[in-house]
Amino acid sequence: MQLVTMPEHFIGLMSGTSLDGVDGVLVRWQADQPSQVLAYACQPFPAPLRQELLALNSPDGVNELHRAALAGNAISRAYAAVVRQLLQQADLPPSAVRAIGAHGQTVRHQPQLHDGTGYTLQLQNPALLAEATGITVVADLRSRDVAAAGQGAPLVPAFHQGVFADAQTTTVVLNIGGIANLSILPPSTQADAVSLGFDCGPGNALMDWWCLQHTGAAYDDQGRWAAGGQVHPALLQQLLAEPFLQQPPPKSTGRDLFNPHWLQAQLQRVAATIPAQDVQTTLTALTAHSCADAVQRHAGDSGRLLVCGGGALNTELMRQLQTLLPAYIVTSTAAQGLPPLQVEAAAFAWLARQCLHGLPGNLPTVTGAKGPRILGAIYPA
Template identity: 65%
Template sequence: MTLPAHTPIAHRYCIGLMSGTSLDGVDGVLVDFAEGTQVLQHASCGFDAALRSELLALNRTGGHDELHRAALAANALARSYAGVVRELLQASGLPPGQIAAIGAHGQTVRHRPHMFDGTGYTLQLNSPALLAELCGITVVADLRSRDVAAGGQGAPLVPAFHQGVFGHPGKTVLVLNLGGIANLSVLDADGATVLGFDCGPGNALMDGWCQRHTGQPYDDGGRWAATGSVLPPLLDRLLAEPFLGEPPPKSTGRDLFHADWLASHLAAAAPGASPADVQATLTEFTARACADAVQRFGRGGGELLVCGGGAFNTQLMQRIAALLPGVAVDTTAARGLPPQQVEAAAFAWLARQALLGLPGNLPAVTGAHGPRILGAIYPA
C-alpha cells in the first residue's frame, strides 16, 4: 500500500471508528498514511448496558417509537465515538486540526440490499454532524449506501483495504474478518484480483447465547464452548441455511442470524439441550461456515489471516485450523496489524479515499455497477 515516491501525501492523518454487529463497543485508530498504513494509536470503549440493549433492540422490527429511539441512540453513539477520538488525540499529541477526517462507520441496524423494491437499503445509525461538532474534525460517514444505490451489496467494503495491506504478489492470501458477521477476502496472486463476501455468522450468535446463559458478553477464549459437545442434528440444520450456499457477491447481518432464527432451529433439532452443548455447536457452525467458504472460493490460498474479535477465540481458531489442513492460519498481527485494529483502519482509509475523490468499493466484491466514491462528508 506504499505510495509512489513522487506522490504527495495528502490528508496524511485520518481516524477510523468501527462499531460492528458484535455490539461490543467502539474501536478507533489514528492512522498515518505517509508511508503505507501505520497505526499510530488505538483506543476502544465498550457500550454501556443501556446503549447496547437499545442498539440490539433496534436491530429487530416492530418496536415502539423506533424513529425517536434510533435518533437518540445515534446521538449516544456519536458521543461514544467522540470519547474514543479524544483518547486518540491525547495519546498522539496531535491537535484536531492535524486530522484530515474521521471515518465513522456507524452502527448497522438493518441491512437489506436488493430487497423489497429491487434496490433495498442499508442503515447505519450515526450522528456525523454531532460528531463533527464534538470533535472539530471533518467526518466521513454513510459509507455503504452509495454502493447499494449502484446495485451493490454495500458490503463488505474492507477487501480493497485488505489488498493494500496484506496482498502479496505471487501468492494468494486469504483474510477472514470474524466480527459479528464473518467475511472473507481472497487476494489473488496476480496482485490485482480480489474476491470478498460475507460467509456467515462470526461472533453474533455465540455472543448472544453466552450473554443469555452466563451473563458474560462473550465466551472468553471459547473456554465455555470447549466444555460442551457438538449436537449433530442442530449443526446439520444450521449448516443447511440457504445463505451459506449462495455464490458471491453476498452480504448479511443480524437481519438473518438472530436469536429467533436460532430458537426455531433449537426447537426443531435440540429442545432441552445443554447451554454449553449449544455454545459448542454454534462455535463449530461458525468454524464450518468459514472453512467451507475458504475451500469453495479460496483459490488455493495457503495463508489465512484472521482479524476481528473472533481472532481471540482460541477454540474457534483451533477448529478453523483443523478444518483447513494445508492452510497456515494466523492472526493479522503476524503481518503487523493487530486483529482488533484492522476494520477501524479500513474506515480511516475509506475516509481518506473520499477526501481524495477516489473510489472505495470493489465492484467485483459488492456487485455494484462500477467504482464509486463512498461516504457523505461533514466538514469541520
C-alpha cells in the first residue's frame, strides 16, 4: 500500500521504563514525514500508580493478574487525560485524529526464552482508551515482531532512519530513557548500507532509583549530584562486566535485568563501603561508558551523536559522552528540530500510521525478526 499525500493527524503516547509518566505528541503528517508537532503534553504518574508499576516489574507479587488489570485501566485513563490536553492545545476535535499509537507500560520483556520463543508485555487497556477518547487506538506494537523471532525492541530506529539520517555522515541516535538504546544510521547516499539498532544497557533507571533512595528527588537534576562525587573504579569495573553489555546485537533488555536487585548484588560483590554520592557518580559513568563503548564498536570512529530521552537533559551525562567520544559531535535531537522528550512519542505516532496504512513498522536488521511485519492491534473508535 502507498501512503496518502494528504495531511493526517496522529497521536503518539509513550510511557517508558523510567516510569516517570506519559509523554504525548499530536503530529501532522505530510506524505511520510512528520511535518509539524502541533502539541506536546507530559503528565507524571501519580505516586501510588508508579509504585504499583514498579512492584509489577517484580515476579514475586501477590494477586498480580488483578492488580495488573487495574493498573492497565489506570494507565489508559492517564493516557486519555494526555489526549484531551493535546486536542485542547491543538484546537482539534477527536474526529480530526486518525489514530493513537499507545505504547503501554512494559512490565515484562522476555523476547527469547530457552525454547526459542518469548513474549513482551505492556500494560494498558486500549479498548478503554478508544472508548474514553473517541479515537482509534493502535496498541500491542511489539508482540508481532517477537512472534517473528525478533526482540520486539527497539522499534524506534525505523522512525529515526526517516527523520534523522544524513546524506553524508553516519548518524547515531542515542535514546536514554530508563534503558538506553542506539540507532546507527549510515549515510543515506550509501545504497547498500544497513541501519542497526539495539538496547545498549541501563539509561536512567538505576540512577533515578538510587537518587530517590538517598536524596528523595525523583532524578538527579542535570546530573549535579553525580558531578560532585567521585567514580569508584572497582565498582565501575564490576558493573561494566555485566555479560549483556558484551553481547552482540540484536539484543534488548529492561528492568528484568537492570533493577535494584541487580545493583545491590553488584555492590555486595565489591565489598566496600562507598558513599552514596560516589555510587551515583559511578552509575552515571556506567551509562556513559556502556553507551560510548557500543557506539565505538558498532558505529565507527566518527560521526554525529543525537541524544534524546530524559538523559539528554542530564548535563553531566552529556559531558561524559562528549569526553568519551571526542570524534563525535554530541548534541540533543532538538538541534534537528525534535525536542528530546518528544522523539519516542512521535515514533509511536508513526508506528500507528504505518499500521493503518498496512506498512511494516520494524527493521529486521535491528530486531532480528524473520522479516518486515505490520505491527499493532487496532481498536476502532
